Every structure is written in C-alpha cells, then in structure tokens.
Amino acid sequence: MKLILRADVESLGRLGQIVTVKPGYGRNYLIPQGLAMPASEASLKQFELEKKKLQAKADKLRTGASDVAERINNAAITIAVRVGEGDKLYGSVTSANIAEALAEQGIEIDRRKIVLADPIRALGQFEVEIKLHPDVHAAIKLSVVREGHTEEQPAPEATDEQPAEGTEQQA
Numbered sequence: 001m002k003l004i005l006r007a008d009v010e011s012l013g014r015l016g017q018i019v020t021v022k023p024g025y026g027r028n029y030l031i032p033q034g035l036a037m038p039a040s041e042a043s044l045k046q047f048e049l050e051k052k053k054l055q056a057k058a059d060k061l062r063t064g065a066s067d068v069a070e071r072i073n074n075a076a077i078t079i080a081v082r083v084g085e086g087d088k089l090y091g092s093v094t095s096a097n098i099a100e101a102l103a104e105q106g107i108e109i110d111r112r113k114i115v116l117a118d119p120i121r122a123l124g125q126f127e128v129e130i131k132l133h134p135d136v137h138a139a140i141k142l143s144v145v146r147e148g149h150t151e152e153q154p155a156p157e158a159t160d161e162q163p164a165e166g167t168e169q170q171a
Contacts, residue, residue: 001026003036004047006054010134015058016051065133068107072130072138077101080147083123092119093144098128102140120144 001023005013009030013019018039021030030036037043079101082090095114102109115129126142 002039003030004039004043005030005036006047007035008058008134009035015054016047062133062135065136068109069130069132069136069138071107072102072109072132072140075102075105075107076141076143077105078143078145080145081123082147087123087146089121089123089144092121093142094119098140098142 002018002020003026005015005017005019008014012021019036021036026036026038031038037047077098079093079097081093084090095111095116098114098116099109099111109130109132113131115131120126120142123144123146126144127139128142130138130140132138
C-alpha cells in the first residue's frame with residue numbers, strides 16, 4: 001500500500017515522502033492517526049495545498065522539543081531509594097520514577113519518551129536518554145542515592161522500672 005506521510009514517522013520516513021507499507025499498518029494505524037494519506041493523484045494535489053501548514057506544525061513541535069531538551073540537559077535529578085544489605089535496591093528505578101522526579105522540577109515528560117534498556121537496580125550516577133522528537137534527544141544526569149537512614153530503628157527495649165512498692169500490677 002502506497003501512502004504519503006503527513007508527519008515524520010520514526011523508522012518509516014519524513015513529511016511528504018511516499019512510502020510503501022503493509023495494508024494493515026496503513027489502514028489501521030497510519031491513516032486513522034492522521035500520519036498518512038493514500039497516494040493518488042487527487043491526494044497528491046491535496047497534500048501540496050496543505051504541505052506548508054503541516055511543515056509549520058512540525059517545525060513548531062521540533063522547536064518546542066528543543067526548548068524542553070535544553071532545560072533537561074541543564075537539569076540533574078536525584079532519586080532516593082530504599083536499599084538493603086550490600087546496597088541492593090528494593091525494587092528498581094523505572095522511567096515512571098524518572099518522569100515523576102522531572103515533574104517535581106517542572107518538566108513534564110511522558111514516561112514512554114524516556115529510554116531505559118533495563119530498569120536501574122544500583123546506586124550511583126547515570127545518564128538517561130530522553131527522545132522528545134525524532135530529531136531532538138536530551139540526556140539527564142540521574143543520581144540514585146540511599147534513602148535517609150537504612151538501618152532499622154531498634155525496637156524500644158523493656159524498661160527496667162519496677163512498679164512502685166505497694167501497688168500491684170493488674171492483669
């Protein structure tokens with residue numbers, strides 16, 4: 001199935017390209033999402049008329065992503081986690097945790113844009129890539145640190161005080 005792309009689609013093509021895709025992918029995803037239109041003479045003419053608007057919209061998205069990338073590159077986040085014996089984390093640091101920490105700094109990012117091969121399961125410094133746009137990538141400095149005091153607080157010990165003489169304890 002031949003389609004004209006109405007937006008940049010990662011791993012497929014750029015705005016205005018004519019691509020060949022499997023019919024199900026085109027019919028069920030690209031066309032309903034407004035990312036493509038069937039390639040025909042009439043649709044080529046229609047696309048040429050709206051190409052400037054689509055290009056302006058794509059440029060605006062790219063510019064917005066660049067601004068956010070600059071803020072992210074200048075930011076550093078610290079996530080405090082609970083650890084057990086041998087500095088082994090209880091659980092892991094995931095993209096959702098990173099997105100939440102960024103949101104606390106006023107940077108709203110969809111967690112699916114954060115690229116983590118595997119969840120982070122160790123203390124230390126990490127650099128995490130964030131794909132904001134097919135052309136715009138950012139990297140944030142992430143510190144995973146121990147949360148507060150990791151030693152368990154000792155249980156209150158029994159007091160050595162005896163009840164005053166002459167008073168009996170009632171059971």
